[in-house]
Amino acid sequence: MNENIIRACDMIKEATNTWVLSGAGISTESGIPDFRSPKVGLWNKIDPMEALSTEVLYNNPKKFYDIGYKLLLGMEDVEPNKGHLALAEMEKLGFIKGIITQNIDGLHQKGGSKNVLEIHGHIRTGRCINCGKVVKLSVLTEKVNKNQIPPKCDKCNGMLRPDVVMFGDNLPEDFNIAWENSKTADLMIVVGSSLTVAPANYLPQMASKVIIINIGETPMDKHADLVIRDKIGNVLTKILDKLKKGE
């Protein structure tokens, strides 16, 4: 473990354009279940392709608001953990340029990170699919709690939906920016992603060097320059401590 930490620090110090790609695994230490960890993962109980799909959202909104939407609400009022905090400090100290996250929970920003690209959207807001009006997610929740399913826009009566990328949705502009940044990255640190969701899993393949910090195996492990199989919070805290000491 220690040797790996030293190697990671050396790679970070050598690099000049380091980006982080984060996935659901960084937020498990805050209490949000990920999708694919064995046994505890949400998806052992629910099929994500269904619960958070455009197919269900548009064709069976009752089912969406009964299952998928509740998963999103479970990510509100959650606090960032030491992994998020370490990354925020690494950005502040200039060791990383920013974070590309597949997460929708907003915990990087809550932890103090500034340059965050949310390639799968977020749970802060929703919008009307007819007129585009943006509202806080709490507006949708209030309407759903009053049994208005699907929730309707106050301006045009169109359907409101969360600003989260569902299976079947196009990706937001943040993904194009992430793509460009990955092309020029000389190092990408992947934290807490199974690297099974495309096209997010193409991004590390574009960076010159890759460090993977993940408990479970990923299909990219054999191509990575360094793989650290340990808990993200511990690993990132150790890396940050060493970098701060100039070691």
Ligand code: NAD
């Ligand atoms: P994933 O669930 O497919 O994989 C998570 C990986 O993290 C696993 O390989 C697991 O071994 C590892 N992991 C879990 N806890 C860890 C820890 N403490 N330390 C080190 N490794 C740990 O996640 P993914 O690749 O991000 O893909 C899932 C999709 O689901 C993404 O698109 C994301 O948008 C969405 N999602 C988001 C959240 C969130 O916002 N917190 C939660 C669940 C799912």
